[in-house]
Amino acid sequence: MTQLGTTLDLDDLLVIREDNKESGVVTLTLNQPKQFNALSVEVLSAMQAELDNIAQDDTIRVVVIQATGKAFCAGHNLKQMRAHSDAAFHRALFQQCSKMMLTINHMPQVVIAKVQGIATAAGCQLVAACDLAVAADNAKFATSGINVGLFCSTPAVAVSRNLPRKQAFEMLITGEFIDAHTALQYGLINRVTPAEQLNQTLQSLITAITTKSPMAVKTGKDMFYKQLGMSVEDAYDYASEVMTDNMMADDVVKGLMHLLRNAKQYGKCANSYNNNHFIA
DSSP states (O other), X not given: OOBTTSSSOGGGOSEEEEEETTTTEEEEEEOOGGGTTOBXXXXXXXXXXXXXXXXXXXXXXXXXXXESSSEEEOSBOHHHHHTOOOHHHHHHHHXXXXXXXXXXXXXXXXXXXXXXXXXXXXXXXXXXXXXXXXXXXXXXXXXXXXGGTOOOHHHHHHHTXXXXXXXXXXXXHXXXXXXXXXXXXXXXXXXXXOGGGHHHHHHHHHHHHHTSOHHHHHHHHHHHHHXXXXXXXXXXXXXXXXXXXXXXXXXXXXXXXXXXXXXXXXXXXXXXXXXXXXXX
């Protein structure tokens, strides 16, 4: 794990980590701009080590994944892939990448992609795997493997769980780029902003998360991903148990007491609402 402030030359680092202990935000920066921040075996290993470490730290609330240079991430390192003709290497590579994507989903922190440029193939998969994503209005996205005869099968897993079916399949089967506004419309990203306002837009999203109960955010992320794989009936049963446990937490008790006190101060205005209005 490498953090800013060490004696290492930052230009030599595959992934730069920066911790803001005051806000509870960690930024991981893909740092191979000349390779368009491709996900080589080495980059995936560096990212996995950082994510595993972060997942164990309760003081960290949000993780931002960003990149240096013109590209966010151009997918796998094709030069490295071409240097290996054996199926065992490629199988291990795709499994390694899938593990990293799943780690993003399973870790308790909210992970946000900050996209300043192109995101293609496994780079588009990385955006889709993140819990949330903000993008500059000049960013572009594609699952372009089909253009060289390789269907983006592993990116399809994340992309198809973000986009409506027909839009996801169109991206996968044509390999064509979509712009940031189309990505927003499709549901691949959450917010689009002019490039010069990207940091401000990111910060507003971070603030909206970090001002919420840490317990509620952690519980909510875990619940959200688990219920996606369930039938509607099972999901409701599971959600009811999670919400019951959540209601017993001190954070909720304090939050409700504060809310009800504020409502009482409004006097007659508060009478137009019943208590259920203030609860989920």
